[in-house]
Every structure is written in structure tokens, then in C-alpha cells.
Amino acid sequence: MMAENNQPGRPIFPYQVKQIVTSRLILRPMCDEDIDYFHDIRTRPEVMKWTHKRKIDNDIQETKSWINRFLRPDRSNPPFHLSIIEKTTGHIIGMAGVYTLHPQAELGYMLHPDKWGVGYATEALTAFLQKWWELPRYNQDKASNIEDWLFADAHKENGVSLRLMEKLGFERYTVFVEDGDEIIGLRLRSSLY
Template sequence: MKSDPQAVKDVVYPCQDTHVIVPASVDRIRTKNLYLRPLEIGDAAALYEFRSRQDVADWLWPKVPHQNIQETEANILNKTFKTPDASGALGRQFTFAVISATDPTQKVIGAVGINGLVPSPSIGYGIHPDFWGKGYVSEAVAAVVDAWWKLSREEPEPRMELNVEREKLFAAVNKANVGSVKVLQKNGFEIVSEASLGGDTVVLFALERPAR
């Protein structure tokens, strides 16, 4: 499990210019075992089923379960970016509901997506404990990361300097959350720093945008 409150952003995330252009309508994604579609406010009840559990909240900041479905609805609404993308567009989001491809009821079992653009883009994810350890989160993260890199960019002007850093995608997790750490490492993220937050060690991971 992974969360991305302002406290974590303030402590660990570096600043990065926004080059991505987020479309108003995001395509649905199908993977081997999953179906990902844009997250909707109507998914709150399904997400509340696990966001209201203490064993889930223990890996988040703050470690407090959602107390009611309205809190989960507010969390979904907060996935909308508060700052413009590179085109100047506001009100976009890039978060997906996670559904098992074999479930005829299409019940939402988790969510994965980009939490914000400032100070830098970061990926967050969560899934119902009934589906922990099945590789679903790694599969969902891989699909969303791939889709994120494929979005159009307003590329910066070419520079004469050598070794200019490529755009990165970040993630912050509790170091004790071994499963979440493995998800990121499996997807190519590398540790760049550690920080202390509320008695936990927060590990910041980064993944470079593939060379064009």
C-alpha cells in the first residue's frame, strides 16, 4: 500500500518542471489479469471497503482508516490535479480503478494512478487485502507507468549542457512495507533518498522516463 499526502510531498519529493499533457479523456487499459478504467466518484463504496481497514491504514500517512464513505469520496475528488499540465489545462486526472479481468461483476478492488504534478509527479496505489500477494499491484503499476510515459509532452528547449536529467516519476513508501517496496523495484524504480516521518522511514523511489 502507498499513500501520498501533502506531508510526504513536503518531506521527500524534489521539484520537477511539468512537461506532460494530460488528456481530458483517458483510455481504458487491459492487462493479462486486470481491467483498468478511470476512477469515478461512484467507486467510493468499493474503495471504502478496504480504506476503512486498520491493516490498510497502517501503511499510509496518517495511519487512520477512513471513517465514512464521504471521506473516501473526498479522497477520489482529490485525485484531480490542482495545478495545470504543460498545456495549461486544469481539472485533469490520471487515476484508474483496478478490476479483475475474470470478474463478471466488474467490482473495483483497488486504485492506481498519478497523485499530482507538483512538486513532481508521483504514483500511488492500493488494493483490497484479499488480493495482496497476487502480483496485481505490480501489473497495474506497470500498465499505468507505461501509459504515463506515452502521453504527449511539451518538450523543453534543447540545451547545450551535457548530462541533463531526464524526466522522472516518483513514489514514496514506508520502508517496512516490503511488499510495496518490491512492487516498485520490480517496475524499475530505484531508491534515491530516505527520510523520517512520524516514526517511520520513508523511502523515495524514482524512475526515469525511457529515452525516446
């Protein structure tokens, strides 16, 4: 398993991003102090119905367990999960990150529903993807001819997320059923960035 993560073209971890700044947002590594903001987001059914979990966190301890996965990462769970902060308020409004490398790098994100529809997801993910493809990679010299992929998935009924992923350059490549829901698999080729 460890050898797979060291393939040419794979990002080298640990890699610490200080912050990414856009016109309206700051993306920075998650920290323990973010728990209350994420608990608010993760107790909203309209957010959680689109996640793999599909249900809200029952209590703050459950949210803490979730955030701890990103604060204390291992080789299969890279430390590249960022809180999204709205500049004007200083509040955390979501997260974006690659939450696993095995068997492939997979992107995930969530945003507070009060911030849906104003372009924050597009802005945050565009900046995140730019940084993702700039990460140092194993065997960089050998990787120049290797196409690296980043994967994501979305519920078939989540048209907004599907359109966002396609706007960012992701292409649909598979459909599968998970817990009775039809899921669209998407992938993004590194050469697009």
C-alpha cells in the same frame, strides 16, 4: 508554480485515458460510482497503515472527499488516477495513479488485501507506467534529451511495496522521517521505459 508543470518532458493535462486492459485487469478513470469499493478498501487498517494518512476513513463522506480529489482535479492534481478492476468479477480491487505533479510527479497505489500476493499490483503498475511514459509531453521535441522522473515512497517496513517498486525499475535515492516513520524515497527514470 504553473510554469513548473509546463517544463519540457512534463505530461500535458488534462489527458483522458479511456481504459488500459491487461490479461486479468482493466484500469479506467475513477468515477462517483466507485465510492463503495474504495470505502471498503480505505476502512481496512492493513491497507491504510501504509498510506500518508495512516488511518482508516471514519465514514463514507471521508472516502468521498478523498475520491473527489481525483474526479475534480486541478493542474497540481492530474486526472490520471485509475480504478483497478478484476476482469473475472468486475469488482474494483484498487487504484493506481500519479496523485501530484508538484513538486514532482509521484505515483501511488493501493489494493484490496484479499487480492494481495497474486501479482495484481505488478500487472496493474506495469501497464500504468507504460501508459504514463506514452502521455503527450510539453515541448516533446525538446524533451527527447531530458530525463523525466517519476517518484514514489514506501515505509521502510513495507518490504513488499519496496520490492515491487524495485522490480518495476525504481531505485532508492533517499530516506526521510515522516510522523516518526522511516520512509524510503524511490525514483524511476523515463529512459527505462
